[in-house]
Amino acid sequence: MTNRPPPVVSSLQDLADIAGVSRATVSRALNDSPFVNANTKTKLQALARKYNYTINRRAREFRLRQTRVVSVVFMLDLHSDQHPSDPFFLEMLGSIADGLASHDYDLLLAHAPVTDVRDLADSRIVRHADGVIFVGQGEQHETLNQLVDTGRPIVVWGGSAANRRYVLVGGDNAGGGYSATSHLLKQGRQRIAFFGNTRTPENGARFSGYQRALTQANLKSDQKLVVNIPSDMQHAQTAIENLLNKGIDMDAVVCTSDVMAIAAISALAELGVSVPDDVAVIGYDDIRMASYSSPPLTTIRQGIQRAGGVLVDSVLALINGHQVESTTLASELVIRRSCGG
Amino acid sequence: MTNRPPPVVSSLQDLADIAGVSRATVSRALNDSPFVNANTKTKLQALARKYNYTINRRAREFRLRQTRVVSVVFMLDLHSDQHPSDPFFLEMLGSIADGLASHDYDLLLAHAPVTDVRDLADSRIVRHADGVIFVGQGEQHETLNQLVDTGRPIVVWGGSAANRRYVLVGGDNAGGGYSATSHLLKQGRQRIAFFGNTRTPENGARFSGYQRALTQANLKSDQKLVVNIPSDMQHAQTAIENLLNKGIDMDAVVCTSDVMAIAAISALAELGVSVPDDVAVIGYDDIRMASYSSPPLTTIRQGIQRAGGVLVDSVLALINGHQVESTTLASELVIRRSCGG
DNA sequence: CTGAAAGCGCTTACAG
DNA sequence: CTGAAAGCGCTTACAG
Numbered sequence: 001m002t003n004r005p006p007p008v009v010s011s012l013q014d015l016a017d018i019a020g021v022s023r024a025t026v027s028r029a030l031n032d033s034p035f036v037n038a039n040t041k042t043k044l045q046a047l048a049r050k051y052n053y054t055i056n057r058r059a060r061e062f063r064l065r066q067t068r069v070v071s072v073v074f075m076l077d078l079h080s081d082q083h084p085s086d087p088f089f090l091e092m093l094g095s096i097a098d099g100l101a102s103h104d105y106d107l108l109l110a111h112a113p114v115t116d117v118r119d120l121a122d123s124r125i126v127r128h129a130d131g132v133i134f135v136g137q138g139e140q141h142e143t144l145n146q147l148v149d150t151g152r153p154i155v156v157w158g159g160s161a162a163n164r165r166y167v168l169v170g171g172d173n174a175g176g177g178y179s180a181t182s183h184l185l186k187q188g189r190q191r192i193a194f195f196g197n198t199r200t201p202e203n204g205a206r207f208s209g210y211q212r213a214l215t216q217a218n219l220k221s222d223q224k225l226v227v228n229i230p231s232d233m234q235h236a237q238t239a240i241e242n243l244l245n246k247g248i249d250m251d252a253v254v255c256t257s258d259v260m261a262i263a264a265i266s267a268l269a270e271l272g273v274s275v276p277d278d279v280a281v282i283g284y285d286d287i288r289m290a291s292y293s294s295p296p297l298t299t300i301r302q303g304i305q306r307a308g309g310v311l312v313d314s315v316l317a318l319i320n321g322h323q324v325e326s327t328t329l330a331s332e333l334v335i336r337r338s339c340g341g
Numbered sequence: 342m343t344n345r346p347p348p349v350v351s352s353l354q355d356l357a358d359i360a361g362v363s364r365a366t367v368s369r370a371l372n373d374s375p376f377v378n379a380n381t382k383t384k385l386q387a388l389a390r391k392y393n394y395t396i397n398r399r400a401r402e403f404r405l406r407q408t409r410v411v412s413v414v415f416m417l418d419l420h421s422d423q424h425p426s427d428p429f430f431l432e433m434l435g436s437i438a439d440g441l442a443s444h445d446y447d448l449l450l451a452h453a454p455v456t457d458v459r460d461l462a463d464s465r466i467v468r469h470a471d472g473v474i475f476v477g478q479g480e481q482h483e484t485l486n487q488l489v490d491t492g493r494p495i496v497v498w499g500g501s502a503a504n505r506r507y508v509l510v511g512g513d514n515a516g517g518g519y520s521a522t523s524h525l526l527k528q529g530r531q532r533i534a535f536f537g538n539t540r541t542p543e544n545g546a547r548f549s550g551y552q553r554a555l556t557q558a559n560l561k562s563d564q565k566l567v568v569n570i571p572s573d574m575q576h577a578q579t580a581i582e583n584l585l586n587k588g589i590d591m592d593a594v595v596c597t598s599d600v601m602a603i604a605a606i607s608a609l610a611e612l613g614v615s616v617p618d619d620v621a622v623i624g625y626d627d628i629r630m631a632s633y634s635s636p637p638l639t640t641i642r643q644g645i646q647r648a649g650g651v652l653v654d655s656v657l658a659l660i661n662g663h664q665v666e667s668t669t670l671a672s673e674l675v676i677r678r679s680c681g682g
Numbered sequence: 683c684t685g686a687a688a689g690c691g692c693t694t695a696c697a698g
Numbered sequence: 699c700t701g702a703a704a705g706c707g708c709t710t711a712c713a714g
Contacts, residue, residue: 010707011706011707011708012707012708012709013708021685022684023685023707023708023709024685024686024687024709024710025684025685027707027708027710028684028709028710031709035683035684040684055707055708056403056706056708057468057469058399058402058403058406058469058707058708059690059708059709060707060709061399061403061708062397062400062402062403062690062706062708063689063690063708063709064690064708064709065399065690067399085428085435085628085629085630086428087426087428087431090426090427090431093450106469107449107450108447108448108449109434109438109448109450128398128399233629233632233633237633259630262630262633262634263633265635266633266635267633269635269636270636270637289426289574289600289603289630291574292574292607292608293603293634293635294607294610294611294634295607296611352691352692353691353692353693354691362700362701363701363702364691364692364693364701365693365700365701365702365703366701368691368693368694369693369700372693376699377699377700381699381700396692397690397692399690399691400690400692400693401692401693402692403690403691403692403706403707404692404694405692406706683714684713684714685712685713685714686712686713686714687712688709688710688711688712689708690707690708690709693704694703694704694705695703695704696701696703696704697701697702698699698702
């Protein structure tokens with residue numbers, strides 16, 4: 001007497017043959033359709049588990065003309081040739097990945113910088129995904145607007161910009177820039193520099209908050225202290241060196257990212273300037289490392305975990321044909337030691 | 342007289358109808374098959390471009406039973422409940438993403454921690470990809486071995502381990518641990534601590550290098566200075582506090598990651614201990630931020646850019662049925678200021 | 683509630 | 699070099 005090997009079940013039909021039903025019924029059962037007898041459904045689902053069968057995803061996607069993939073595009077600053085080594089990106093990516101996974105969607109990662117919509121609309125990134133999440137707008141607000149017009153579900157993390165047609169999720173940038181600057185003013189700082197690329201909507205809003213705080217304190221902003229640079233470490237370091245070389249008077253710096261702030265502190269220390277005694281430094285984002293810098297960084301927290309969830313919920317809603325509102329998440333001042341106080 | 346709208350071409354058949362050939366010929370032409378007349382091919386390719394048509398990827402993948410996707414799995418330390426906020430991961434991810442993109446493969450990101458092979462082998466991550474790159478082995482060497490037995494193309498970034506059956510790409514960890522420790526000894530340090538989870542193959546090898554350097558200098562390692570902790574910032578900070586609280590004599594720390602080193606420096610500074618005057622700190626990885634910490638970090642460089650390329654070339658070769666050798670990349674001591682000298 | 687049938691867009695062995 | 703034909707594994711409108 002020979003043992004027959006267990007049948008290999010690699011399609012709906014195989015399972016249907018075993019169960020003695022049609023593959024249509026198996027399809028319905030496994031997709032939890034209401035149009036199957038509850039018993040049949042339970043039996044079929046158990047059978048699928050027993051034979052370790054799951055629906056062939058490519059076939060299903062092909063049939064349904066969907067991909068069940070969401071692309072994530074990081075908008076790199078075109079003026080900075082650095083790779084995105086900012087941990088803010090990784091934390092955001094992790095939070096998006098978690099959100100997508102919980103809805104059984106895959107995450108397709110786009111790494112190349114984006115310049116032209118037409119290229120983008122035709123790219124694998126957009127064509128092979130049901131929707132796209134952009135992290136940051138860079139200076140490509142208009143490109144994003146045009147992409148919406150192609151009808152693809154897209155959601156953007158960033159700051160508000162005029163004539164926006166895409167769904168936006170972002171922090172309260174004007175508020176963040178304001179509270180960072182106010183905090184510094186409360187510590188008695190008067191010569192406060194601003195580091196960041198103010199052409200991006202996020203940083204533009206942060207800068208307006210900075211200006212508002214200054215005005216409110218009856219100070220006017222000094223162009224020499226406004227340093228328009230990409231938000232990376234290299235530029236922050238160079239900016240500190242330039243300011244110091246030129247002998248420009250300054251007692252604080254507002255940075256548009258934590259990595260800039262960390263690099264600024266390092267550059268200051270290297271030149272014998274004490275933080276926070278001589279110059280206070282405040283960051284933005286509250287990446288994990290902010291607690292572990294020397295000194296620990298005072299910064300504006302963007303709720304990164306929450307952000308990922310909202311971004312995912314928003315694209316998914318769009319994909320499912322729903323109307324979606326833009327969202328602004330609260331920003332919070334986190335006081336550590338880099339500003340004294 | 343009315344203008345007829347340009348025909349929408351959304352399949353091979355549509356293009357074939359326009360060209361007056363069969364869809365088989367169009368398929369061959371667009372896939373650059375040698376079995377088509379060169380002129381026909383050129384004409385058809387031009388036509389495809391004109392009508393902005395590209396082959397439906399899902400249909401093709403379904404037909405060919407391939408996905409043209411490579412998954413990337415970060416092996417998180419199961420003893421650390423932190424998200425992977427280590428920039429090393431992001432830099433590695435970027436480098437892998439670049440490599441994959443240049444071969445027209447998509448990157449599927451896996452974020453959930455991995456425990457059981459059976460779960461893993463059945464997971465979307467493995468089933469919906471042509472191959473998988475694991476970054477780090479964690480303590481799951483055996484799990485990885487079992488996964489190879491399922492016949493899937495997998496490549497692992499990590500350290501060498503006994504009875505390995507998977508293809509490995511990694512740095513020279515023993516050499517790295519050795520040169521880090523030797524460098525410290527040359528600076529006159531004698532009480533050198535080691536921070537890291539030595540149960541992972543990578544860190545185990547680094548630790549053996551540490552021990553070898555010590556032995557060679559006629560010092561023996563002191564168990565009180567060997568701190569077995571996950572390679573994250575929180576644990577590094579706590580370890581410094583513990584050592585100092587217990588009054589354990591120490592003049593240097595070898596860390597198994599740059600983020601640990603940065604956190605250690607911060608903890609030391611908070612407690613009034615000067616780096617490098619009182620305690621020297623050396624990191625591992627040479628993430629971008631290593632140049633910008635305070636003080637700038639002396640560390641062991643792992644060629645992250647090169648690593649991504651090798652990992653990608655290796656999985657792709659495996660996917661194409663080739664034999665693949667494991668690779669060891671050289672490690673390099675990068676001297677900055679955190680160890681004096 | 684269930685099944686037979688059509689069809690999604692592609693590739694390729696086969697025949698010419 | 700080219701085409702007709704089969705078939706990948708699935709879903710769903712239609713009929714019962």
